[in-house]
Amino acid sequence: MENILRADVALIGAGIMSATLGMLLKQLDPSLSIQIFERLNNAAAESSDAWNNAGTGHSAFCELNYTPERPDGSIDTTKAVKIAESFEVSKQFWAYLVANKIIRHPGDFIRSIPHMSFVWGNKNVEYLRKRYDTLQQCHLFKGMEFSTDTQQIAAWIPLVMQQRNNEEPVGATKMDLGTDVNIGSLTRCMFDCLSQDPHVHMHYGYQVSDLRKHNNYWRMEVKDEHTDDKKYVVARFVFIGAGGGSLPLLLKSDIPEAQGYGGFPVSGQWLRCNDPAIVQQHHAKVYGLAKVGSPPMSVPHLDTRWIKGSQELLFGPYAGFTTKFLRHGSSFDLFKSVKFSNLKPMMIAGLHNIPLTKYLIEQVRQSPEERLDALKEYYPGAKMEDWELVVAGYRVQVIKKDEEEGGVLEFGTEVVSAKDGSIAALLGASPGASTAVSIILDLLKRCFPERMQQNTWQQKIKKMIPSYGKSLGEESVLLNEIRDYTSRILGLDYSLA
Numbered sequence: 001m002e003n004i005l006r007a008d009v010a011l012i013g014a015g016i017m018s019a020t021l022g023m024l025l026k027q028l029d030p031s032l033s034i035q036i037f038e039r040l041n042n043a044a045a046e047s048s049d050a051w052n053n054a055g056t057g058h059s060a061f062c063e064l065n066y067t068p069e070r071p072d073g074s075i076d077t078t079k080a081v082k083i084a085e086s087f088e089v090s091k092q093f094w095a096y097l098v099a100n101k102i103i104r105h106p107g108d109f110i111r112s113i114p115h116m117s118f119v120w121g122n123k124n125v126e127y128l129r130k131r132y133d134t135l136q137q138c139h140l141f142k143g144m145e146f147s148t149d150t151q152q153i154a155a156w157i158p159l160v161m162q163q164r165n166n167e168e169p170v171g172a173t174k175m176d177l178g179t180d181v182n183i184g185s186l187t188r189c190m191f192d193c194l195s196q197d198p199h200v201h202m203h204y205g206y207q208v209s210d211l212r213k214h215n216n217y218w219r220m221e222v223k224d225e226h227t228d229d230k231k232y233v234v235a236r237f238v239f240i241g242a243g244g245g246s247l248p249l250l251l252k253s254d255i256p257e258a259q260g261y262g263g264f265p266v267s268g269q270w271l272r273c274n275d276p277a278i279v280q281q282h283h284a285k286v287y288g289l290a291k292v293g294s295p296p297m298s299v300p301h302l303d304t305r306w307i308k309g310s311q312e313l314l315f316g317p318y319a320g321f322t323t324k325f326l327r328h329g330s331s332f333d334l335f336k337s338v339k340f341s342n343l344k345p346m347m348i349a350g351l352h353n354i355p356l357t358k359y360l361i362e363q364v365r366q367s368p369e370e371r372l373d374a375l376k377e378y379y380p381g382a383k384m385e386d387w388e389l390v391v392a393g394y395r396v397q398v399i400k401k402d403e404e405e406g407g408v409l410e411f412g413t414e415v416v417s418a419k420d421g422s423i424a425a426l427l428g429a430s431p432g433a434s435t436a437v438s439i440i441l442d443l444l445k446r447c448f449p450e451r452m453q454q455n456t457w458q459q460k461i462k463k464m465i466p467s468y469g470k471s472l473g474e475e476s477v478l479l480n481e482i483r484d485y486t487s488r489i490l491g492l493d494y495s496l497a
């Protein structure tokens with residue numbers, strides 16, 4: 001590698017977000033030169049790897065935290081509709097990649113799997129019924145089934161109902177249009193394609209250690225992780241898609257828009273079933289309700305997955321306390337991220353979230369028996385010897401300044417960009433990869449506003465995402481057409497609603 005590299009665009013991190021931005025930019029302007037830096041030795045080795053996330057194609061079919069109950073008892077579906085629409089946008093872009101033979105085998109990264117919610121107890125069953133009734137008013141959720149009949153539910157999810165106390169009322173919804181997405185496989189496919197482009201250069205084992213704005217370009221310092229040698233990169237536009245590593249780099253950029261941002265890291269673990277006979281008896285992603293006082297990212301789910309061509313069964317995630325921002329990060333990450341500009345929001349958010357921190361510390365200290373007890377709520381017949389504990393990815397939740405509170409902790413994703421559009425960073429992790437395409441389109445609007453208005457870019461985007469500029473939550477005929485098209489190309493089960 002030469003000592004100074006020049007590019008139109010520099011992407012930091014080889015996860016799904018950089019891959020999506022790189023692919024979209026290359027479709028929009030093939031002449032762009034792109035330099036990509038990844039501190040690890042391969043792509044998608046942090047949150048985007050299949051073992052590090054749940055692989056749920058988040059569509060708000062089963063995730064109960066996307067449909068909170070309002071104080072008056074009604075169900076708020078605003079977030080659910082937005083997430084369901086965003087996932088349809090992602091599927092359109094992925095279908096474009098498959099239709100254009102950029103990705104050959106959709107089955108390597110996306111498969112149909114019913115998305116189910118499962119609850120017990122009168123109050124929770126009543127909530128689920130109301131949620132179902134409310135969602136039925138929007139065509140995005142047509143086809144969802146609801147049942148309180150134990151036999152019906154046992155036919156859908158036998159493991160969940162076997163050996164369950166029959167006295168307690170239970171309720172479930174099922175949506176066959178759900179998906180399992182191997183985000184890691186998809187990411188690697190996109191980088192494979194990008195690396196074949198003569199104007200794109202991938203640098204594995206290179207950590208971006210500093211970045212500074214000089215006039216109308218950014219100058220980045222990158223360090224070879226194996227030799228400690230330093231190189232320099234000059235780029236007109238920089239995307240900080242470094243996952244948990246984004247916050248420290250954003251703070252180093254010194255852009256005023258980064259002031260006040262901090263991060264709250266959360267680790268994760270799964271229980272993985274090691275008995276293929278049990279794995280074969282479950283065919284759904286079953287999401288429950290988070291325990292009172294627990295954070296949204298610890299909503300338990302019993303998940304069918306496909307990883308490296310094999311069917312898997314995972315339960316979790318068990319969220320925990322950590323001071324690392326990345327799975328392959330340093331225990332000093334949290335402390336090093338405290339700066340004068342974010343000290344107040346971080347302290348206030350920390351003080352307001354002491355119960356959450358306590359909860360996460362308790363989670364880390366859980367005994368194997370306690371973890372098994374949590375699993376038994378979803379699979380009463382579970383036995384310790386059939387399950388092993390595996391490490392999941394880390395998430396860094398966003399802390400930001402707040403006029404009233406001083407500092408707040410948020411659980412979504414957020415794009416932070418400079419006013420001149422020359423740099424943008426993605427913070428947060430939820431709903432994450434499923435909404436990557438909408439997130440990146442939003443980023444393009446902020447950072448390439450003139451080009452996004454141009455007819456050529458508009459036409460190209462509409463070719464990739466036929467529903468671009470329209471609301472799939474409002475246009476039922478269009479939604480049906482789009483779902484029919486994406487399902488055919490991606491090999492998903494769908495019958496017209």
Ligand SMILES: Cc1cc2nc3c(=O)[nH]c(=O)nc-3n(C[C@H](O)[C@H](O)[C@H](O)COP(=O)(O)OP(=O)(O)OC[C@H]3O[C@@H](n4cnc5c(N)ncnc54)[C@H](O)[C@@H]3O)c2cc1C
Binds near residue numbers: 038206244431
């Ligand atoms: C437990 C868990 C469950 C999840 N479940 C789901 C789910 O079911 N569905 C869903 O859609 N999403 C889910 N997510 C979220 C999803 O995994 C993330 O939103 C997504 O993978 C983030 O992609 P990314 O590209 O931003 O980051 P990453 O995939 O983490 O990639 C960032 C890359 O940047 C590199 N990097 C960091 N710092 C530097 C640096 N200084 N220089 C160079 N490289 C650097 C890292 O090594 C890494 O490879 C889950 C996440 C977790 C942790």
